[in-house]
Amino acid sequence: MKRDLSTEEKIKAAAKKVFMTKGFDGCSVRDIAKEVGSNVALLNYYFRSKEKLFELIFEGAMSDFLQSIIEVFSSDLALKEKTSLLIDKEFDFFMEHPELPMFIIQAIQQNKNESSVAPTFFEPIEKTGIFQQLKEAQAKGEMRQMSLRNITILLMSNVHYPFMSKKLTQQFHGIDEATLQQDLFAHKAHVKEMLINYLFPQNQPA
Amino acid sequence: MKRDLSTEEKIKAAAKKVFMTKGFDGCSVRDIAKEVGSNVALLNYYFRSKEKLFELIFEGAMSDFLQSIIEVFSSDLALKEKTSLLIDKEFDFFMEHPELPMFIIQAIQQNKNESSVAPTFFEPIEKTGIFQQLKEAQAKGEMRQMSLRNITILLMSNVHYPFMSKKLTQQFHGIDEATLQQDLFAHKAHVKEMLINYLFPQNQPA
DNA sequence: ACTCTTTTTAAACAAATGTTTAAATAACTT
DNA sequence: AAGTTATTTAAACATTTGTTTAAAAAGAGT
Numbered sequence: 001m002k003r004d005l006s007t008e009e010k011i012k013a014a015a016k017k018v019f020m021t022k023g024f025d026g027c028s029v030r031d032i033a034k035e036v037g038s039n040v041a042l043l044n045y046y047f048r049s050k051e052k053l054f055e056l057i058f059e060g061a062m063s064d065f066l067q068s069i070i071e072v073f074s075s076d077l078a079l080k081e082k083t084s085l086l087i088d089k090e091f092d093f094f095m096e097h098p099e100l101p102m103f104i105i106q107a108i109q110q111n112k113n114e115s116s117v118a119p120t121f122f123e124p125i126e127k128t129g130i131f132q133q134l135k136e137a138q139a140k141g142e143m144r145q146m147s148l149r150n151i152t153i154l155l156m157s158n159v160h161y162p163f164m165s166k167k168l169t170q171q172f173h174g175i176d177e178a179t180l181q182q183d184l185f186a187h188k189a190h191v192k193e194m195l196i197n198y199l200f201p202q203n204q205p206a
Numbered sequence: 207m208k209r210d211l212s213t214e215e216k217i218k219a220a221a222k223k224v225f226m227t228k229g230f231d232g233c234s235v236r237d238i239a240k241e242v243g244s245n246v247a248l249l250n251y252y253f254r255s256k257e258k259l260f261e262l263i264f265e266g267a268m269s270d271f272l273q274s275i276i277e278v279f280s281s282d283l284a285l286k287e288k289t290s291l292l293i294d295k296e297f298d299f300f301m302e303h304p305e306l307p308m309f310i311i312q313a314i315q316q317n318k319n320e321s322s323v324a325p326t327f328f329e330p331i332e333k334t335g336i337f338q339q340l341k342e343a344q345a346k347g348e349m350r351q352m353s354l355r356n357i358t359i360l361l362m363s364n365v366h367y368p369f370m371s372k373k374l375t376q377q378f379h380g381i382d383e384a385t386l387q388q389d390l391f392a393h394k395a396h397v398k399e400m401l402i403n404y405l406f407p408q409n410q411p412a
Numbered sequence: 413a414c415t416c417t418t419t420t421t422a423a424a425c426a427a428a429t430g431t432t433t434a435a436a437t438a439a440c441t442t
Numbered sequence: 443a444a445g446t447t448a449t450t451t452a453a454a455c456a457t458t459t460g461t462t463t464a465a466a467a468a469g470a471g472t
């Protein structure tokens with residue numbers, strides 16, 4: 001057939017949309033089929049099952065996610081500048097894909113990911129040499145002495161959470177999408193200043 | 207009958223456990239019945255439906271959540287001390303109920319909460335006078351000039367996210383539960399120092 | 413035009429879902 | 443002990459679930 005443009009891609013796009021908004025358990029394959037404007041059997045014709053389709057979407061999401069990080073880490077900047085740039089880029093990225101952090105964390109929490117994320121996620125980042133750069137910066141006293149894991153938690157908390165809690169924040173403060181958007185911009189500025197100051201203290205002791 | 211101790215409570219406990227770990231969509235009423243060690247019909251006898259039961263659990267979770275905040279805000283301390291205490295208490299609370307942040311945010315995201323959270327959540331906090339205290343602290347220059355909403359986002363990000371991303375962090379760094387626990391303690395210390403320094407700058411400009 | 417393969421569909425499948433029914437069992441009242 | 447109510451159960455219910463089947467439709471090759 002080759003109807004118009006790859007049906008396979010259309011299904012993937014629809015599945016992504018539905019999975020992202022409703023979650024794996026929260027949607028049926030018929031929901032996705034309806035979004036495609038087609039039949040349920042077609043999904044299993046192209047992808048073997050609902051689970052396989054989800055895994056594909058999940059891996060794609062992780063890949064997109066990873067991409068935006070790698071770009072920054074691969075750049076030729078000092079760690080302080082990389083940190084600042086990372087926060088900027090991540091915010092820009094999540095502004096366009098606000099459902100992504102929730103989607104990923106939820107999928108991992110429910111073990112919907114067959115393989116561990118470590119090899120597909122940790123290693124590509126390590127290859128950018130960012131961890132080595134971090135070690136050196138700490139050795140030179142340019143950066144606060146704290147574990148890589150705690151740096152990660154600190155960064156991710158401030159960058160991911162605001163997008164995961166959009167609805168909660170809106171309901172809690174009774175604000176609309178546009179106002180929240182402004183708050184997110186303000187948050188980005190706060191996070192940048194706060195984190196940079198904390199991670200790279202200007203008057204380090206002794 | 208009054209078999210042993212309130213069947214109703216046993217069902218609620220089981221439902222809480224199952225809903226927390228698997229989510230509303232991720233579990234069936236039979237999962238809950240099995241956890242109780244009883245029949246499905248019993249759930250609908252005490253609670254009208256799966257949805258009603260969930261709402262009850264959700265409201266209970268929100269209430270517990272709120273309780274731990276109110277306590278701190280109602281205390282007779284300066285804002286700086288309250289902030290520090292809040293972070294401590296919240297961390298202690300989530301150490302014992304690590305699924306709670308995810309559960310609440312997920313429920314709100316999927317509109318599983320009938321009523322808006324604002325009245326049940328915002329107002330009790332406002333009644334502690336914390337917002338007024340905050341305004342005054344900012345007027346006196348003791349606290350950084352930033353919106354209540356951004357303060358909220360900043361605090362919640364650093365306190366909630368680490369518990370929501372437990373599995374992700376574990377997989378990413380390849381660490382066990384005990385190690386993560388230590389990281390969370392370290393994170394608490396970092397957050398306290400970082401946030402206090404940022405929210406209450408010692409050398410405020412002009 | 414005819415064949416062969418690929419794509420799409422409607423229908424059916426068994427299993428699982430939330431809920432209800434009616435009967436059984438236990439507890440309470442007198 | 444008998445009668446009444448409250449609790450618990452097994453079974454059935456109508457839908458919905460993910461998946462499969464077999465036929466129809468569309469494309470490509472000759």
